[in-house]
Amino acid sequence: MATSVTGIKTIGSWIGGELIGSNSGRSGVVWNPATGEELGQVDFAGESEVDLAVARAKEAFTDWRRTPLSRRAEIMFRFRELADANRKVLAQLITMEHGKTFADALGEVARGVENIEFACGIPNLLKGEMSEQVSRGVDVYQMRQPLGVVAGITPFNFPAMVPLWMFPNAIACGNTFVLKPSEKDPSPSLFMAELLQKSGLPDGVFNVIQGDRIAVERLLAHPDVKAVSFVGSTPVAKGIYESGTRHGKRVQALGGAKNHMVVLPDADINMAADAAVSAAYGSAGERCMAISVVVAVDTVAEPLMEAIKSRINDVRIGPGFEDGSEMGPLISGEHKDRVASYVERAPGEGAEVAVDGRRHSAASRSGFFLGPSLLDRVQPGMRCYDDEIFGPVLSVVRAATYEEALRLVNSNPYANGVAIFTRDGGAARQFQSDVEVGMVGVNVPIPVPVAQYSFGGWKTSLFGDLHMYGPEGVQFYTRGKVVTSRWPDPGTSAVNLGFPQVR
Numbered sequence: 001m002a003t004s005v006t007g008i009k010t011i012g013s014w015i016g017g018e019l020i021g022s023n024s025g026r027s028g029v030v031w032n033p034a035t036g037e038e039l040g041q042v043d044f045a046g047e048s049e050v051d052l053a054v055a056r057a058k059e060a061f062t063d064w065r066r067t068p069l070s071r072r073a074e075i076m077f078r079f080r081e082l083a084d085a086n087r088k089v090l091a092q093l094i095t096m097e098h099g100k101t102f103a104d105a106l107g108e109v110a111r112g113v114e115n116i117e118f119a120c121g122i123p124n125l126l127k128g129e130m131s132e133q134v135s136r137g138v139d140v141y142q143m144r145q146p147l148g149v150v151a152g153i154t155p156f157n158f159p160a161m162v163p164l165w166m167f168p169n170a171i172a173c174g175n176t177f178v179l180k181p182s183e184k185d186p187s188p189s190l191f192m193a194e195l196l197q198k199s200g201l202p203d204g205v206f207n208v209i210q211g212d213r214i215a216v217e218r219l220l221a222h223p224d225v226k227a228v229s230f231v232g233s234t235p236v237a238k239g240i241y242e243s244g245t246r247h248g249k250r251v252q253a254l255g256g257a258k259n260h261m262v263v264l265p266d267a268d269i270n271m272a273a274d275a276a277v278s279a280a281y282g283s284a285g286e287r288c289m290a291i292s293v294v295v296a297v298d299t300v301a302e303p304l305m306e307a308i309k310s311r312i313n314d315v316r317i318g319p320g321f322e323d324g325s326e327m328g329p330l331i332s333g334e335h336k337d338r339v340a341s342y343v344e345r346a347p348g349e350g351a352e353v354a355v356d357g358r359r360h361s362a363a364s365r366s367g368f369f370l371g372p373s374l375l376d377r378v379q380p381g382m383r384c385y386d387d388e389i390f391g392p393v394l395s396v397v398r399a400a401t402y403e404e405a406l407r408l409v410n411s412n413p414y415a416n417g418v419a420i421f422t423r424d425g426g427a428a429r430q431f432q433s434d435v436e437v438g439m440v441g442v443n444v445p446i447p448v449p450v451a452q453y454s455f456g457g458w459k460t461s462l463f464g465d466l467h468m469y470g471p472e473g474v475q476f477y478t479r480g481k482v483v484t485s486r487w488p489d490p491g492t493s494a495v496n497l498g499f500p501q502v503r
């Protein structure tokens with residue numbers, strides 16, 4: 001039986017419907033980013049626990065794939081109801097371990113719940129196609145079947161939403177699932193496992209293994225794992241894709257980002273500045289769809305810089321649970337130092353530090369706080385432009401023309417999200433056609449597709465063919481089978497050695 005996972009100090013794995021500690025002897029610290037104190041320890045699964053989770057998932061697959069679609073949908077509906085009723089508990093766990101503000105955590109949960117709602121429609125989503133009479137007495141139909149045991153490996157920045165991008169669809173399609181969440185915020189996944197169990201999901205269909213690279217490598221090599229969904233940084237995504245496909249698995253590996261926001265001279269300056277500040281510093285810049293570069297075209301640069309600077313001063317920084325807090329701490333002390341090092345280095349590379357987040361009063365609090373930074377006159381070739389910083393640092397690149405701005409965006413190896421701010425519909429339409437990025441916002445700074453569409457970048461922001469969740473998620477977690485059938489009149493039967501043709 002499951003015990004409550006809320007508030008536990010030693011965090012284990014969830015295998016076959018039970019919380020299990022690890023005997024690997026390896027563990028990690030889970031920090032409270034708002035205080036810099038240790039919240040607990042997470043037991044890292046070794047190969048034997050991974051093997052056990054995969055074995056439980058494999059056993060569960062036999063019955064689960066035969067479970068009627070309406071029953072699978074019913075469980076998803078119940079899970080949706082429980083997730084909805086427990087939004088606050090889930091958001092508390094997120095804020096506690098990740099540090100983002102409670103309001104932001106509730107937003108994360110809301111976007112995750114959308115994915116459960118989508119999966120509730122599985123009886124409709126799995127409808128096949130049929131062509132009657134493709135030849136005399138011959139019909140063809142196509143069905144989609146589950147793959148078996150599938151694995152998900154997720155990042156720290158959305159400890160509930162990104163797992164929810166994966167497992168509701170995977171499970172509703174008839175697969176069984178092994179999730180390896182980030183070791184930095186492991187509790188939301190365990191809480192969702194409890195909710196799934198309460199929803200009536202058979203034990204073994206959903207499992208959570210805690211851990212790091214060791215667990216991931218075992219999942220990638222395990223012969224019974226048929227597919228791997230990954231979300232995280234680009235170097236790791238590339239390695240996962242290469243290793244997973246080498247082991248014969250289907251892999252979708254979503255990587256990092258450097259999202260540009262192009263502001264044309266005709267844009268509404270206030271709206272663009274509001275959007276830039278919200279999208280750059282929300283969740284302390286630790287969003288894969290955060291805006292990290294504003295490309296100010298021509299005359300918009302000066303007024304836009306002023307409008308952004310004036311708004312930065314008003315951003316309220318504090319612990320995620322504090323009323324009025326708009327931006328929380330970073331995930332760890334190490335990450336805070338790494339982010340600050342880009343600001344430190346920027347002047348030597350030729351950029352101007354317009355706002356220095358290291359000097360913000362919040363940066364001296366206990367906890368992993370850093371103020372928002374704004375860098376001006378940034379150029380490709382500078383580390384602050386080339387690297388994904390993943391923190392509250394917004395760079396401004398000045399471009400003389402729309403064409404120069406477009407070239408800049410299209411030359412970047414990352415291609416997750418992009419936005420254009422303009423009042424010119426024709427320019428926006430041209431941009432959405434020309435830009436080589438997977439998700440585009442027109443006067444929308446964070447264009448995360450709703451659950452009925454699919455999420456994914458291009459270039460080094462996604463390795464694999466299919467985007468995540470929505471219709472492409474269903475495609476990823478199933479394989480097609482085409483049946484050509486004939487129910488002949490025995491009277492018309494004859495030997496014919498020719499190649500089958502339409503008659």
Ligand code: NAD
Binds near residue numbers: 181255
């Ligand atoms: P990360 O790549 O460090 O870790 C992601 C997952 O991989 C974690 O579960 C981690 O334990 C595991 N991992 C880490 N190193 C590994 C290794 N060498 N071998 C095997 N597994 C390994 O990413 P993170 O720091 O947790 O998250 C931030 C990153 O995720 C950013 O780059 C961000 O852009 C990206 N991200 C991308 C998207 C997207 O949709 N494209 C969404 C969210 C986050």
